[in-house]
Amino acid sequence: MTGMKNRFFTQTGSWLILVTLILSCALVLTQLFWKTEGAVFKNTQVNFLKQEKKAEVAAKGLLLEAIQGKGFNKNPDTTLIYHVYQKDSLVYWSSNKMPVRRLASLSFPTEGLVHLKNGWYYTCMAQDEDHVVAVSFLVKRRYSYQNEYLISHVSKAISPSFFLLTLDEQEGHAIKNRNGDYCFSISNSVFYGKTKSTTLVSIGFFICIFLFLSVLQLKINALKRAGLIVFFISVYMLSLSEALFSEIVAPQLFAYNAQVPNIISVFILFLGLGRLLVSKYLREVLINKTHPVLLCFLVVSLWWVVEQTVPFILENSSIPLGLDNLFELEPFSYLLIFVFVLLFLAYNSFFKAVFQGLIEGHGSRSISALFILCIVLVIIEIVFSDRFSLSIWLPLFLTLTGLFFFNKNAFRQRLLRSVFSTIFLSAALVSQITVIENKKDLETRKLLAKKVLSERDRELEIKYKALTKTLENTPFLLNTSRRKQENLTPSRFAYVLERKFFKGFWEGYECSFNYYDVNQKEIVLRENMSFFEWEGFIEEHGTASEICPNVFFISSSKNGFNYVIRQTVQTSSTGESVLFVGLKSKLIPEEIGFPRLLISNKAHSLDYLKKYSIAKYKDAKLFKSFGPYSYPIYLNSYAENTTSQKTYEGQSHYVLKGLQKNTVVLSKKQPEGLALFTPYAYIFCLMGVIRLLFLLFSQKTLENDKNAVSLAFKIQAILVSMVVLSLFLFGAGSGLFVKNQYANYNSRVINEKLQSVSEELKNKIAKMERFDIAKDGVFLEKTLNKLSRVFLTDINIYDSDGFLVSSSRQQIFNLGLLSEQINASAFENLRNREKRQFSQQENIGKLSYTSSYMPVYNKELKTLGYINLQHFGQQEDYESQIQGFLVAIINVFMFLLALSIILSLAISNWLTQPLQVLQDGLSKLRLGEPNKKIVYMANDEIGSIVRLYNEKIEELERAAEQLTRTERESAWREMAKQVAHEIKNPLTPMKLSVQHLLHSYDPEDAQGSLMKIKKVVNGVIEQIDGLARIANEFSNFARMPEPQKEKQDLVRLIKNTVAVFEGNQKYQLEFNTPFKEKMVSIDKDQLVQVLNNLIKNAIQSFQNRGHGRIRVLLENNTDGEGLQVSVEDDGCGIEPENESRLFIPRFTTKTTGSGIGLSLVKQIIENHGGKISFSSVPGEGSVFSFFLPD
Structure with missing residues (x-):
């Protein structure tokens, strides 16, 4: 009854887990990404009022500071922007991100909503007769155009969600100020978190659920399969409905057809394919019910399907996947790589299981067929495919690896097999990606070259x-x-x-x-x-x-x-x-x-400015170029063909010649040296981590004792962990060093340019009294344009009051990206703190750059103003430096990781070899048999253990002899008692019968006496037969022979045995197994005796209960090693008090029989290297199971 309850609670709990996961998925996604317009409006209104209140308080405080004339305190709240006007002239500002003019106008300062060149602001004012204080906060950033650095967005202080801002009070939701006056309206039907981070969170959530359901080992496989099917269908339908995602379902990211319209549907299809490949149920069905040649063909065909997933996605998507440049990858790129890795690992798991089944069930012929089909696949791909890559060799490599490591189950061999297979899988995936990306890159360069030409x-x-x-x-x-x-x-x-x-x-x-x-x-x-x-x-x-x-x-x-x-x-x-x-x-x-x-x-x-260098030649002479590559002046260095592609000076050049002797060259740096192995390093590390995680959380690992980790594995883990930790710390420290070194170098370069510009300007402005934009604006603009071309940097000049006089890049100010005021922090350091030079990190949108300032003087050393250099190229240079550093670190990491694995194997083998010898000796230790002593010459701790072991061997042999003698004597005494008891039982009725005959015999009554004699003689003969039967049974038990093992089909043997008992109307007997045949080494006669005993016991268990049901089951053992045969019945069961004596000879609960049957069964199974167990519920039935090794 207890087992039935456990099964019920297991089923109920599994269903509850599945339903909870699905409901949690829907709830979390609803809360994270589905925000109604009303919710956004309420949140925006509350935040707006908070900002307005802070601005009003700040304006009043700032006005008081202006009246007192003691200077202004630094703005502690970066969401607020301060402007102070005195007599309509701007005298103080806290930021140059709000493009306002130096003189007050009708547009600013003004109370309420203000629309400037770079967005919408809300301003609160405080004023007296001489001062006007305006404190503003950003509502929504809106640029006149957008690119990767300039992106319109809503201020996070107002709302985390994007909305449309309008001044039509009848449209959308009205936002009002503290006085209840209308300010603006926000509108949109449904609000989504449109950032890449929220999209990735949602996808990551789905993948986590998928992995959890995959790893979760429910006892009811049908329920697990149903849960996965429901999960896949639900997410697939959501992706088609576009209900939860906005950015990721865009056709610009991926599009194929109506059934696969977006990247989410692709993920679902390929994750589903991967889940099928790792399905244990599918593997068993294919291995046991499919012809070996057809199964080999299926294995190779499935690899072709898996291999085609990479070009299918990459050729129909705009997701970059160039593994040679980390900074070109997008968040979706990493997600796509993760899915590819999972799919390749799933195929490897499928191949390994099928290969094992083929070689065990069908022998070398099936492996030969697989080998031939792998070679055929390679030939077909080479002849017919235009995308030749290493991936076509993967099935062949896996086949060779499987043959090499077949029947090598030691930890070291299994680890080496995993390392080799991971190397092959990484090479296949990287090769596929590289070939497709190179092809796409060439097509892109062709189109771009035609456009430029x-x-x-x-x-x-x-x-x-x-x-x-x-x-x-x-x-x-x-x-x-x-x-x-x-x-x-x-x-x-x-x-x-x-x-x-x-x-x-x-x-x-x-x-x-x-x-x-x-x-x-x-x-x-x-x-x-x-x-x-x-x-x-x-x-x-x-x-x-x-x-x-x-x-x-x-x-x-x-x-x-x-x-x-x-x-x-x-x-x-x-x-x-x-x-x-x-x-x-x-x-x-x-x-x-x-x-x-x-x-x-x-x-x-x-799109291409980051990727390529580009040059244009006219009349074979360089006309114009852009990018880091230094092009030759003349075109003679390149091919003479109209179109050509060649590698030259570490660059891949695509050359396109047009009419009028014009030529365009697009160049891309080729990876060299260790950088060639970087993509393989990335994928190898990722695959290794995923395989390790699945190993740690697999069912087999979880069911084993956590303390059963081998010493060799501990040593290897410690060595590898030390290498990884050391390299990580080294990488972090080196990264900081590179960053500081680059910052120092960049600072020196800027300072040198700043000094040079200052020297160039000194003679031109020496006689000036002040900078006058009306008088000097044109002159300074021409001068700055000339200096900008010389020093390849943008230059700004501000007057002594901090207002822009001239710039070599006036568009930045015209477009409102910066105001015409100098940066407030720089102004504070240069004018009030009188610093000779000041540098800091500034930003425009998402672009971060170094900005340096220096005062300029006339010949009388009067400060005329300040020059400012904006070093915009720093971010790209810094990324390039970090990328090169990461390439070197990762390749060193991979080398040291491989070296540490090899060394850990060697060191752990060296350290554990003596322990292995000791383990082998202990494993061969047998009581009652001669045991060999261990030969170990070293005088260390292991040597001391070995000497003690050898001494104990001698003591154990003496004790074993004494114990054997004692047990033998005890067994014979017990046997004598049993035999005496069994003989004594029939002798008593025989004596009584003879005595009765003597008393009742009457010589005169010959007829009656003869009948009495016959009756007594018949009874005595029956008792003598019983004595003979008892003697024979004890004789058989005493001399049970060793099993004569031969390869037998266990499935056929059980079927034949079961057939003997079929046809009886009193019970239903059935045999179930997933195998068509299963060859094992057994003694056929003894195993038939075992099955006969167990089936007879099952039949006898319900003889007094009418009709019964018996089920014989043959399957793999639950730990994956060996076979399990079970005989189940729904009979009377076994009482708990009888369970401990069930296998004791002569114990029986029946009125007939000798009680030796189960003892013989146990002895036979143990002689085969197996074991027997049982479970029973009184009144419901019993299950007897015995386990046999393969």
Whole structure:
């Protein structure tokens, strides 16, 4: 009854676990990612009021400080931005991220919601007669364009969720201030956590559930399979409905067809395939019920399916998977690699199990068939596939590995087999990924080269034709030509035109604006070319467009223009002004500063800037280049073909030659030296960790005693752990050292550039009294542009009050990425603390860079202002340094890890060899038999143990002899008692019968006496037969022969034995097994005797209860080693008080029989190296099970 209850609770608990997991999955995802608009609104309203209150309090405190005139305390809350105006002039600011002007205007400072160039702010004010204090906080960042660094987002202090901001009170939810006044509205139907982190959390959650269900060893396999099926179907349907995810189901990430529309559906399909491959049930069915040749074909075919998963995903997705560059990978890349690794490991597990089944059940012929099919697969892939990789050799390598390590079950052999298989799997996966990524990379370079080579952009000509009429009549150009625009610098002029007209599509070009009046005199000059020089340039190099005659295509020129636009503006009845616009494609941007920050995603040039170096040749001479590779001046170094790909100076170059002797070269650095092995190191480490985790949490490991870990394994684990820990600490320390060294080097470089720029400016500004933007703005802008090209960095100049005077990269300020005020912390250190130089890390959006400042003086040593260098390239250089460092560390790590494994095997073998000898000696120790002494010559602790062992062997032999003698005497005494008892029982009735005959015999009554004699004689004969039977049984028990083992089909033997007992209406007898045949080494006659005894006992258990049921079961042992035969019945069961005496000779609970049957069964099973056990519930039945080794 207790067993039935346990089974019931096991089933119930398993179902509860499954239901709880599914409900928890739905609940967690709902709470994490499904946020209603109402919930977001309430959260936003509360946070907005908190920020408003803080801003009001800060404004009042700041006003008090301004009135007292003792200076301003540092802003402790970075979410608040301070501005203090005195007499309408800005005198204090806490941040230069809010683009406001130095003079108060109608747009700022103002109370309430403020829309500036880089976003929406809310401002609280406090003022008196002389001061106006504005404390603002960001509501939503919104840039005029976006790229990887500039991303519009909502302030985290307002809401963690993204929303749309509108000023229409009737739309969405209205956000109000503390006075109840309307500020703005937020709207959207459903809010999702759209960041990659939340997406990865959700995917990771699903994968954890999957792994838990896979590792969870439920006793009811059908329930486990049902749970996994429900899980896969649920997640697959969710992925199709797009109910939980937004970013990850986008077709830009992955798309194939309606059934596999996104990456989630791919994960589900491939995780399901992996789960099938590791299914124990599927393996047993395939191994036992499939023809060996067909099974070999299935193994090879499944590898082809698994192998094709890599190109299937990579060719239909935009997820980067270049393992040679860590910083190019995205979060989805790591997730995809993890899925690939799981799938390859699942196949390896499937292959190992099938290989074991083939070689044990079908012998060498099946392995030969598998070997031949593996070679056929290799030949087919080489002949017909255009993606040759090492992965096609994997089944062949695994077959050879399996043959080499067959029947080698020692720990060291199993460890080596795991290491070799992991190496082969890593090589196969990396080879697949590398081949596909190289192919995709080549296609990308081909398309990009064609785009760069095809300089003529018809779309540009069409778009400008639509823009011509607008430019002809724009008031801005008319007023500028009439000299009505004051303080108009070239950068300011360019900003207005770009903001109003040249935006969107035009962001893919760098525009240079030059404007001349009716007398051909310059109004705005950017390129230092006169009107007539422009005319000559167009005449010499330009080709008029057939679409728009104002547009001239420039086939070749030294200044790099792709197009020149000549736009006339009718300014009077007698003349017209002319606007020349030079256009340079940003496909090959300039090296100065950091142009990526100013390139919109719409320009589509950011994707390749990180990956490639690019060069353009005209007439076989270098015209323009970008990237770290130093291209030769002449093209002779490359192939002469129209298109070619070659490796030269450690770079892979793709060369495309076009018409007019133009050539484009796209280059990518090739991994060299140890870097070639880095991808293999990554995958090898990941596979090793996953295999170790599955080993630690597998059912077999969990069921074994935790203390049963071998000493050799402990030694190896300690050695490997020491290496890993040492290398980790070394890597961390070296990483910090590299970081500090690079920071110091970068600081020196910036300081040198800063000193050089200061020296260059010294003579030009020596006679100035102060910086005047109206007077000196144009001069300083030209000077800074020239210095910027020399030092390859952007330069800003601020006046002594901290306001921008000029910049070589005016777009940063025009676009509102920074305000025209100097950084507040730098201003504090330079002016108030009078530092000679100041450097710090600053950021624009997600771009971090080093910014250095230095005061500049005139000849009277009066501070004119401050120069600022922005070293934008630091982040990329730093990533490159760290990547190179990681490559070296990981390769050293892999080398030391492999070396530590080999050394740990050797050292552990050396240390444990004496213990192994001692273990072998102890394992061979037999009582009553001669035992060999251990020969060990070393005089150490092991030697002392060996000497004591040898001494105890002698004592044990003497004790064994005495014990044997005692046991033999005791056994004979007990046997004599048993025999005497058994003989005495029939002798008593025989004596009484004879005595009765003597008293009742009457010679005179011959007829009656004869009948009495016959009756007595018959009874005596029966008793004598009983005595003979008892003597024979004791004789057989005493001389049980050793089993004569031969290879027998156990399945057939059991079937034949069961058939003898079938056909009886009083009971139902059945035999179940998953095997078609199972060859084992046994004594056939003795095992038949065992089965006969157990089945007879089962039949007798329900003779008094009517009809019964008996089930004989043959299966693998639960620990995976050996076989188990069980005989189950639903009879009367065994009383608990009888269980301990069940196998004692002559013990029986029946009225018939000698009680020796189960004793004989136990003796036979133990002579076969097995053991027998039983379980029983009184009144419900019994189960007798015996275990046999393979």
